Amino acid sequence: MTKPKIRVLDPDEHGLLVGLGPFKDRGPDPATSLVVVAEDEQGKIIGYWCAFNAVHLEPLWVAEAERDNGVGMAMWAGLREALKEHGVANGFAMIADEDLLTHLPLAVGKLGFKRVPVSTLFIDLDGETEGFVRA
Incomplete structure (x- = not known):
């Protein structure tokens, strides 16, 4: 050929x-x-x-004193509605391996995310990968 x-x-x-x-x-x-x-x-x-282009749904932050008060869920409802209004049909979020036990049940259970069996790979097209590579 x-x-x-x-x-x-x-x-x-x-x-x-x-x-x-x-x-x-x-x-x-x-x-x-x-x-x-x-x-x-x-x-x-x-x-x-x-x-x-993919919609990356993070970071999420709530002041420590306001956690477990429904602030995150209220923001999720607002974000979800805004995304729909802008024609966004899907998105993704990444959870660090060390945070899986605490964050995954919330993301999958309450928010409706689905876990997909893939690995995330990163490339910096300018060749500058320092700060992004985990040991």
Whole structure:
């Protein structure tokens, strides 16, 4: 095989990914996604890599004297409503391994988050990773 052609899809081409790999029913949202594809000699898409904006739902902070008084739940209700009003359909939050026992029951139980079996990886495209790497 010759070297594939690598290019960025135009937003109006995102529908070309429907049915390929994880995009069973719809392609990525052109408003929030950047997609690089690999094409064979005939222009057939033989691979893609997507980058997309994701809503990161953190940090959360409540003054210590106000904890366990419903402030966090009230903020969650307000945040959830604001996200819906802005057309946000999903988001994610990260919990440090050492905080799982205390934070996970709240996130999954009361707030409705779902735990997904993935590992989070980080890359700084400028190569500056100090401060982000855990020992």
